[in-house]
Amino acid sequence: MKRMTISLFQIGVLFITLCIVLLAAFWLPQTAAYFSKDAPEYAYLQYPLLGAIYVTLIPFLLAILEGLRLSRRVALNDAFSDASVLHLKRIKMCAFLISLLYLVGGLLLNALVDMAPGIALLGIIIMLASLMIGLISGILEELLRKALEIKEENDLTV
Structure with missing residues (x-):
């Protein structure tokens, strides 16, 4: 049951990733071209x-x-390892980098043009979402390190 749940998670993540990459590759350039003409x-x-x-x-x-990779470690019952940390x-680090890039990009865009509130809100939402993912990952990293x-202490005492 656990293995099937992890496999479904991995398939779901791959599907969402594929959708985002396809949107970035095909929809986004067309939309940008439309708005540049508009x-x-x-x-x-x-x-x-x-x-x-x-x-x-x-x-x-x-x-x-x-x-x-982390979900594969969980599936192999190797979640409590230094590699997982x-x-x-x-x-x-990736989540914080995304937040930083959107912050710098938003500030630059705001300095260059009078930005529409909808675009600014979208950038802020993406920035805050990745910031939250970074914070949660940091907390989980520290918890796993303590665990x-x-x-190790328990293994040495036995």
Whole structure:
């Protein structure tokens, strides 16, 4: 039952990741081209914004990869290991990097143009969501590190 649940989790994560990558590859450039024609005064931002979104896609994909590796460790009953702590640390760093990139991008965009509230809200939501994922990953990383210390102490006393 546990193995099936983890497999369903992995399939779900891969499906969502595939959807996001396909949206970034096909829908996003078309939408950016449409909006650059619709608002020609902002057309010069089309490619820098697309590039910035693609840059933030890299740490997202790395975090997804680390999450899949961590779930594989859980499936193999090897969740309490130093490698799991490393996976959580990498997820935390990727999430914080995404938050930082969106913060810097939002500040730059706000300085360059009068940003619409909807676009600003979307950036803030993405930034806060990745910040929360980073904080939760950090807490889980510390908990797992403490659990490993207790496990090592117990192994040495027996």
